[in-house]
Amino acid sequence: SQICADNRALNSFKGPLAVHVQKCAENKAPNSYKGPLAVHVQKLSAMPPKNPRAKAALKAMKDLGISEEIIKPVLKKLYILYGKNWELIEEENYRALADAIFEHQETEAAEKKTKSKNSDVCYQSPELLCFGYPLRMHSHLLLPILKQQDGELDNGAQVPDEPERPLKRLRKRCENAAGSSISNSSPRLDETSLKRPKVEEGLELPEITSRQESQEMTVAPQSVANKGTEAQPDSSEPLYRHGKQPAKQKASTILEQVEPSPLHAGDHSQPHARDYILHSDVCHKDKGKQPMSPQNIPKERRLTPDKSILIKPKPEPFTDDVPHEEIPIAVILPDQAFSGASGEKISARNAHAMESLTSQSMNGEEHSASPPSSPSMKKTGLELANVSEDNATLEIASSPSGDVKILLSCDRPDFHVPSMEEVLKYVEDKCLRSFKIIDPKFSLMTVMRDVCERYLELGTASNNTTQGSENIENTLDVLKESTAQGNLDSNSSDLGKVCLPLRALNGPAENHCSIVLPAPQIPISIPLNAMDDPLQADKSTAENGCWENVEKEEEMNRSLVTVQQHQLTADDLKFIHFTSDISNGEENFKITVVDEINNIIPPSFHYIPQNITYQNAYVNVSLAQIGEEDCCPMCIGDCLSSTSSCACACQSVGGFAYTMDGLVKESFLEECISIDRCSKRHSYCKECPLERSKNDDILEPCKGHPMRRFIKECWRRCGCNKQCGNRVVQRGITCNLQVFFTNEGKGWGLRTLQDLPKGSFICEYVGEILTTGELYERSMQQLGVLKHSYSVVLDAGWHSGVIKGDDALCLDATHYGNIARFINHRCSDANLIQIPVEIETPNHHYYHLAFFTARKVDALEELTWDYGIDFDDSDHHVKAFQCKCGSEYCRNMKRTNQACNYCSLIMLAHAFPYIVDRETPVAKRKDKILLFYVLTEVLE
Numbered sequence: 001s002q003i004c005a006d007n008r009a010l011n012s013f014k015g016p017l018a019v020h021v022q023k024c025a026e027n028k029a030p031n032s033y034k035g036p037l038a039v040h041v042q043k044l045s046a047m048p049p050k051n052p053r054a055k056a057a058l059k060a061m062k063d064l065g066i067s068e069e070i071i072k073p074v075l076k077k078l079y080i081l082y083g084k085n086w087e088l089i090e091e092e093n094y095r096a097l098a099d100a101i102f103e104h105q106e107t108e109a110a111e112k113k114t115k116s117k118n119s120d121v122c123y124q125s126p127e128l129l130c131f132g133y134p135l136r137m138h139s140h141l142l143l144p145i146l147k148q149q150d151g152e153l154d155n156g157a158q159v160p161d162e163p164e165r166p167l168k169r170l171r172k173r174c175e176n177a178a179g180s181s182i183s184n185s186s187p188r189l190d191e192t193s194l195k196r197p198k199v200e201e202g203l204e205l206p207e208i209t210s211r212q213e214s215q216e217m218t219v220a221p222q223s224v225a226n227k228g229t230e231a232q233p234d235s236s237e238p239l240y241r242h243g244k245q246p247a248k249q250k251a252s253t254i255l256e257q258v259e260p261s262p263l264h265a266g267d268h269s270q271p272h273a274r275d276y277i278l279h280s281d282v283c284h285k286d287k288g289k290q291p292m293s294p295q296n297i298p299k300e301r302r303l304t305p306d307k308s309i310l311i312k313p314k315p316e317p318f319t320d321d322v323p324h325e326e327i328p329i330a331v332i333l334p335d336q337a338f339s340g341a342s343g344e345k346i347s348a349r350n351a352h353a354m355e356s357l358t359s360q361s362m363n364g365e366e367h368s369a370s371p372p373s374s375p376s377m378k379k380t381g382l383e384l385a386n387v388s389e390d391n392a393t394l395e396i397a398s399s400p401s402g403d404v405k406i407l408l409s410c411d412r413p414d415f416h417v418p419s420m421e422e423v424l425k426y427v428e429d430k431c432l433r434s435f436k437i438i439d440p441k442f443s444l445m446t447v448m449r450d451v452c453e454r455y456l457e458l459g460t461a462s463n464n465t466t467q468g469s470e471n472i473e474n475t476l477d478v479l480k481e482s483t484a485q486g487n488l489d490s491n492s493s494d495l496g497k498v499c500l501p502l503r504a505l506n507g508p509a510e511n512h513c514s515i516v517l518p519a520p521q522i523p524i525s526i527p528l529n530a531m532d533d534p535l536q537a538d539k540s541t542a543e544n545g546c547w548e549n550v551e552k553e554e555e556m557n558r559s560l561v562t563v564q565q566h567q568l569t570a571d572d573l574k575f576i577h578f579t580s581d582i583s584n585g586e587e588n589f590k591i592t593v594v595d596e597i598n599n600i601i602p603p604s605f606h607y608i609p610q611n612i613t614y615q616n617a618y619v620n621v622s623l624a625q626i627g628e629e630d631c632c633p634m635c636i637g638d639c640l641s642s643t644s645s646c647a648c649a650c651q652s653v654g655g656f657a658y659t660m661d662g663l664v665k666e667s668f669l670e671e672c673i674s675i676d677r678c679s680k681r682h683s684y685c686k687e688c689p690l691e692r693s694k695n696d697d698i699l700e701p702c703k704g705h706p707m708r709r710f711i712k713e714c715w716r717r718c719g720c721n722k723q724c725g726n727r728v729v730q731r732g733i734t735c736n737l738q739v740f741f742t743n744e745g746k747g748w749g750l751r752t753l754q755d756l757p758k759g760s761f762i763c764e765y766v767g768e769i770l771t772t773g774e775l776y777e778r779s780m781q782q783l784g785v786l787k788h789s790y791s792v793v794l795d796a797g798w799h800s801g802v803i804k805g806d807d808a809l810c811l812d813a814t815h816y817g818n819i820a821r822f823i824n825h826r827c828s829d830a831n832l833i834q835i836p837v838e839i840e841t842p843n844h845h846y847y848h849l850a851f852f853t854a855r856k857v858d859a860l861e862e863l864t865w866d867y868g869i870d871f872d873d874s875d876h877h878v879k880a881f882q883c884k885c886g887s888e889y890c891r892n893m894k895r896t897n898q899a900c901n902y903c904s905l906i907m908l909a910h911a912f913p914y915i916v917d918r919e920t921p922v923a924k925r926k927d928k929i930l931l932f933y934v935l936t937e938v939l940e
């Protein structure tokens with residue numbers, strides 16, 4: 001209410017109250033609106049005014065025996081008509097007010113008499129409908145609305161003694177709009193409604209529109225002054241005229257002049273005010289025929305024609321008193337924006353240049369009742385597009401003269417105006433994540449400029465070539481051009497460019513085209529923050545500039561492409577290369593990242609290609625500790641080509657573990673797999689390092705560690721060369737891998753982009769080397785913080801009993817790691833197998849945890865390994881999660897009762913655990929399912 005009063009224009013008020021009033025109007029039935037505002041407005045009407053001048057006016061009239069209910073609406077009306085100039089009202093002891101009251105009463109009396117006649121007129125003429133009801137029925141309803149608009153007279157809504165502020169602006173608008181004769185956007189009150197209904201010969205009616213109110217009643221007071229006189233031909237044309245007067249066409253002229261600027265289409269107050277004038281027309285139709293007979297005031301006290309009280313519009317300077325939110329955040333000036341390739345001539349906050357364009361924030365709901373291309377808009381060329389989100393609104397309006405205004409507004413109470421840079425950055429980042437193809441030079445301002453250019457282009461020469469798919473093509477062309485240009489700018493070579501089929505861009509088949517994108521070249525290092533909040537990670541990444549090279553490679557990075565999964569085929573994927581390399585260039589191959597589901601990037605971490613000691617872990621890498629028996633100094637070239645196994649090979653079971661092709665030998669692999677899958681091949685520590693690390697007295701019995709086979713690779717003390725066939729893991733990743741977002745709810749995962757034969761080396765698990773004690777402490781600190789676990793225990797050698805004290809080691813890839821941290825778990829039949837590999841240290845204390853394919857793996861298959869989790873052991877170093885591996889041998893099945901295709905059966909498993917255990921001691925789900933089917937049928 002206060003804001004209303006201050007702004008004296010409902011349309012400037014963005015709060016819920018405005019929405020209520022808007023609703024009132026748009027529901028066409030303010031009287032049927034029972035919302036809090038209606039109640040509030042009624043209350044307002046009943047409350048005494050706080051303004052002392054209003055009080056005095058009331059008192060003066062009351063003294064004449066007129067009741068307050070009669071006085072207030074008339075006073076209100078007069079106040080508006082007089083341009084809120086109290087002097088005029090107070091003059092001659094409230095003569096004008098008394099006059100108006102009597103007039104009002106006369107009108108009402110006359111109205112009663114002619115009720116049926118008027119009623120017919122009202123219903124027949126659409127222009128005379130107000131809120132869907134005959135206007136004459138609404139005088140009492142309109143007043144409260146007007147009160148809201150002007151916020152005075154009632155309930156402490158202060159009556160400003162100074163009438164100027166908003167009116168100045170509106171007058172200015174009026175002046176600006178005068179030449180354009182642009183109509184209102186109201187669907188009910190289009191151009192036809194501006195035509196003044198044919199007025200019977202008689203009184204000229206009060207011409208009050210919202211614009212007229214805003215015009216400071218440049219006409220109204222004059223008309224009051226001319227009551228009873230002949231119509232004045234000049235600008236002092238009276239609005240109130242007593243006695244028979246010829247109906248003037250002037251009224252419609254005035255209306256045209258006071259038409260809102262096109263962008264004022266969202267004006268909340270407009271319908272009310274417009275309706276009000278029509279109402280006035282109807283209600284006063286018969287005035288000329290009805291004698292005005294004041295009841296309590298002698299005739300001589302009534303207003304007489306007196307030029308001295310004519311009010312001429314003051315040439316008040318234009319002052320922009322519109323609330324801050326109304327100033328457009330970004331204004332695009334076509335003539336500037338189009339003026340060159342640089343294009344960045346968009347002036348932000350250039351409200352000044354757009355003075356003539358005014359626009360109001362509208363609630364999307366309300367506005368939907370008035371679509372952008374409503375007939376009235378079409379007629380005038382006014383275009384208004386409106387997008388609403390929550391309480392925030394984006395409104396784009398354009399006028400036939402070529403002005404475009406973009407207005408962002410928000411009516412939430414907790415809203416603060418963000419910086420333009422912040423908004424642009426945020427939206428750009430989002431676009432970068434969301435769109436399939438991004439111009440390396442993408443910026444929101446470029447998009448805005450494109451809008452302008454399109455506007456100009458379509459509005460001028462080529463405006464008849466813009467249908468449907470062609471629009472798409474145009475857009476693609478723009479993208480194509482700019483992207484290609486970006487390529488040229490950033491990389492003059494064609495090397496590494498890939499052709500991206502655009503089929504996935506929703507365009508029809510005939511619109512397919514290709515876009516040349518730069519191939520992956522720029523490594524990204526993802527910072528260590530917001531580990532488990534991808535969006536946060538994105539944001540902080542951008543904000544902190546933590547991506548290495550982000551400054552210099554920004555444009556290239558922006559070519560990150562994300563593709564909707566459902567639109568992708570394996571063939572498509574072959575064409576799509578992503579410019580990001582999650583390894584930051586640390587690996588031999590670029591490791592791309594793709595999220596086809598959410599368009600996000602993985603949470604940040606530091607990519608390291610090799611293990612690194614955190615603090616206390618003791619990893620003794622020294623030539624001195626490598627004995628003769630632990631290396632092959634006499635070998636030359638490739639050890640594998642030798643007829644006999646070298647010393648290194650001998651340390652691996654049965655000779656070399658690798659084939660000449662660099663694969664793990666089948667026999668060795670099978671043995672490793674069987675160890676992995678058979679719990680019998682476990683060793684149990686008398687004093688388990690994992691238990692010791694807990695630092696408590698209650699040591700739990702060791703749950704066992706697999707007694708794994710090691711591979712021993714040749715290394716620096718060996719005589720062979722780097723290409724020796726017994727050096728596989730140390731040569732690093734040699735296959736094409738990709739980090740992707742799984743759609744089974746496991747988070748990110750790793751997949752291969754190429755077919756892989758059985759026994760292929762994939763990668764090793766890299767992370768910080770921690771002691772088990774350190775890992776335990778870290779886990780305690782991060783308890784409940786992290787969504788995923790990234791630690792493994794290097795326990796393959798524990799059975800040898802060499803682990804002492806706190807020496808037992810772990811790898812934690814939470815903050816520092818490589819792509820192995822993305823490999824998800826799969827129970828029992830994972831396609832990867834972990835094999836401990838000794839390289840630079842000849843004992844089993846520290847080793848490399850390497851992953852090899854346990855079978856042939858097809859391109860695009862997710863790579864998984866069995867974490868070895870005992871899902872019933874809550875103490876396991878990998879926090880038990882609800883397994884979604886999908887394996888038919890899933891060990892977590894009996895606890896899974898959600899997100900499982902067999903959930904109903906699993907519920908039964910809960911009901912019959914004994915049967916399950918007895919029937920399937922090794923927990924093979926196949927068996928369970930069979931069993932449960934039987935049970936289900938029995939139950940049914």
Ligand SMILES: C[S@@+](CC[C@H](N)C(=O)[O-])C[C@H]1O[C@@H](n2cnc3c(N)ncnc32)[C@H](O)[C@@H]1O
Pocket residue numbers: 745746747748749787788789790791820821822823824825826879881882883884885886
């Ligand atoms: C080494 S991380 C694997 C990468 C992880 N998915 C990510 O988004 O970063 C291990 C974590 O992934 C999740 N995970 C791995 N395998 C899973 C599975 N089969 N079912 C459900 N979640 C799994 C668990 O949260 C687990 O703690």
